[in-house]
Amino acid sequence: MPSTLGPDSNAQPAVLAEGIELSVIMPCLNEAETLEACIREAQQALRDAQVSAEIIIADNGSTDGSLAIAERLGARVVHVKAKGYGNALMGGIAAASGKYVVMGDADDSYDFGDIPRFLKQLREGADFVMGNRFQGGIQPGAMPWLHRYLGNPILSALGRLFFRSPFSDFHCGLRAFTKAAYERLELRTTGMEFASEMVVKATLLKFAMAEVPTTLWPDGRKRAPHLRTWRDGWRHLRFLLLYSPRWLFLYPGMLLMLVGIVLECWLLPSAKAVGRVTFDVHTMLYGAAFVLLGFQAVAFAIFTKRFAVLAGLFPPDPALEKIFRYVSLEVGLLVGTVLMFVGLGLSVYAVTLWGTKHFGMLDYSQTMRLVIPAALLLIVGAQTVFSSFFLSVLELRRR
Numbered sequence: 001m002p003s004t005l006g007p008d009s010n011a012q013p014a015v016l017a018e019g020i021e022l023s024v025i026m027p028c029l030n031e032a033e034t035l036e037a038c039i040r041e042a043q044q045a046l047r048d049a050q051v052s053a054e055i056i057i058a059d060n061g062s063t064d065g066s067l068a069i070a071e072r073l074g075a076r077v078v079h080v081k082a083k084g085y086g087n088a089l090m091g092g093i094a095a096a097s098g099k100y101v102v103m104g105d106a107d108d109s110y111d112f113g114d115i116p117r118f119l120k121q122l123r124e125g126a127d128f129v130m131g132n133r134f135q136g137g138i139q140p141g142a143m144p145w146l147h148r149y150l151g152n153p154i155l156s157a158l159g160r161l162f163f164r165s166p167f168s169d170f171h172c173g174l175r176a177f178t179k180a181a182y183e184r185l186e187l188r189t190t191g192m193e194f195a196s197e198m199v200v201k202a203t204l205l206k207f208a209m210a211e212v213p214t215t216l217w218p219d220g221r222k223r224a225p226h227l228r229t230w231r232d233g234w235r236h237l238r239f240l241l242l243y244s245p246r247w248l249f250l251y252p253g254m255l256l257m258l259v260g261i262v263l264e265c266w267l268l269p270s271a272k273a274v275g276r277v278t279f280d281v282h283t284m285l286y287g288a289a290f291v292l293l294g295f296q297a298v299a300f301a302i303f304t305k306r307f308a309v310l311a312g313l314f315p316p317d318p319a320l321e322k323i324f325r326y327v328s329l330e331v332g333l334l335v336g337t338v339l340m341f342v343g344l345g346l347s348v349y350a351v352t353l354w355g356t357k358h359f360g361m362l363d364y365s366q367t368m369r370l371v372i373p374a375a376l377l378l379i380v381g382a383q384t385v386f387s388s389f390f391l392s393v394l395e396l397r398r399r
Helices: 035-049 066-072 085-094 112-123 145-163 179-185 193-204 229-242 245-267 281-310 318-326 329-356 364-398
Strands: 022-028 053-059 076-079 100-103 128-132 175-178 209-213 272-274 277-279
Touching: 022 035, 022 085, 022 112, 035 053, 035 066, 035 112, 053 066, 053 085, 066 076, 076 085, 085 100, 085 193, 100 112, 100 179, 112 128, 112 175, 112 209, 128 193, 145 193, 145 229, 145 245, 175 179, 175 193, 179 193, 193 229, 229 245, 245 281, 245 364, 281 318, 281 364, 329 364
Parallel strands: 022 053, 022 100, 053 076, 128 209
Antiparallel strands: 100 175, 128 175, 272 277
16 A cells, blocks of 8 residues: 655645545544554555555644654654644645545544445545445444434534535544545635535535445543534534524524514504404514514625625525626615605604694504604615625625
């Protein structure tokens, strides 16, 4: 099995080497207890399958002798100074010489004997291949109960819901991809979110994807794992939400606007009684608040998606691009101005009615039915104008 001995001072992009088909990347931070077993298992699988490959240990600052173990076994060590799971993997992948890449943790929990399964899918045309621990089998003690029955299923379900990802095990650490496909991903996160970003972007870019069963074994280390259940679970959930403006902003905003508009229209003619409960202008005021909050959330969804596309965090969205061809700054200004004029007209009419009462006491149940929609239209119109200008600022950044 071809390999390169000796550590690199930094992770430098590698030119695909002739004769090396596959690079196996293992991130490493003080994994002396399990590293040898992982390397030997990978070497055996590669020999049995007669694959021309290299094994790269992406070291993130080990001090326990891990580097000596890797070098003794003929693996190539890449030193990655920047801390973080994502940084370590990016450094190792950048230095990879193979056409294909398999990545997996060096804690002896993943079965590197399954490498040929991943390679088979890549050879058949897949860009990205995920392992599935639930299909391959989770050995007793390999995954905490909270992760197995709550955290992983929920986060995987959210990934499928938010992004239409085909994977049932969203967070399996044993995965493979072509080097060319990886470079198209342009991954940005440097911590544990790196794994989620990889799956999300591969889905958004419509890669040819496959899933293969793999077995999860108990962690072979005596020390506590680097993973922290609640902290890293929240980081993954936060990432999924931030990467899905539709579910974070758009859908909640549209729901709030719909509820608010229904309340406004329902109560505009007069108060309504449902059983012994009477709904009047006070409820109407909350309906206006729902409309305002919903409008802001929808605007945030558009801002976020547009910024993410322009910054390279999201791939271009053809539907969004089509909308922006017709919805320009001028259209936004026109719509906002019309809404403000309608609101202003209602406000003038309300003041006129007040004048007929010599600016004295009014029947709030009647006058507020004019004032609330008037104020709502004025504010939404102004927000439409400001939002249109802000989107134009983002476009200036792109140009």
